[in-house]
Amino acid sequence: MEQIKIGKFIAEERKAKGLTQRQLADALSISDKTVSKWECGKGLPEVSLMLPLCETLNITVNDLLSGERVCEVDYQKKAEENMMDLMKENQENKKRMALSVICGVITIIAVCSLIVIASYIELPVLTRIAVILLAVATAAAGIGAAAMLEVKAGYYECPHCKALFVPTMGEYVKGYHTLTKRKLTCPACGKRGMCKHRIVR
Numbered sequence: 001m002e003q004i005k006i007g008k009f010i011a012e013e014r015k016a017k018g019l020t021q022r023q024l025a026d027a028l029s030i031s032d033k034t035v036s037k038w039e040c041g042k043g044l045p046e047v048s049l050m051l052p053l054c055e056t057l058n059i060t061v062n063d064l065l066s067g068e069r070v071c072e073v074d075y076q077k078k079a080e081e082n083m084m085d086l087m088k089e090n091q092e093n094k095k096r097m098a099l100s101v102i103c104g105v106i107t108i109i110a111v112c113s114l115i116v117i118a119s120y121i122e123l124p125v126l127t128r129i130a131v132i133l134l135a136v137a138t139a140a141a142g143i144g145a146a147a148m149l150e151v152k153a154g155y156y157e158c159p160h161c162k163a164l165f166v167p168t169m170g171e172y173v174k175g176y177h178t179l180t181k182r183k184l185t186c187p188a189c190g191k192r193g194m195c196k197h198r199i200v201r
């Protein structure tokens, strides 16, 4: 998806309609920061906003995803390309998520086995310490890798403006979280909230 091209296209079509960012945002019941973010190429409208946005701008979803008005002849081809792009993106996110879970499980098994070895098997003291250190290192590496994969899998949804975004690693690590939600600052509206994790758009 060419976010920058799509953003420029949204801005052009909005201006052609004589709307300000605020007026377009009000028509869609979202914040003007979200519109500004789209237009700067920093994010795509989420799927549920695409139709109302296109209706307001008098364009098709195919035009929107192509970042230009698609002529009749190319229409089918462009529509298929856009569909494939969206599907590929969603698939990659699912793969990352699955890898993250596998990575977590392997880490837990490895760390538990090392702890069992260190606790129950007769070993010289130095070897025992080495095994414990290895367990700690494995745990740290595993958790790090799982987090890295998860942060890249999918998006977080702002509870205030419904913007979808990928948090930075720093934000992600600091954020208080439950299984499906994480406390993050929304880059679109700037509010903090419990953002829902979504694997697909």
Ligand SMILES: [Zn+2]
Pocket: 158, 159, 160, 161, 162, 163, 186, 187, 188, 189, 190, 191
């Ligand atoms: Zn927001």
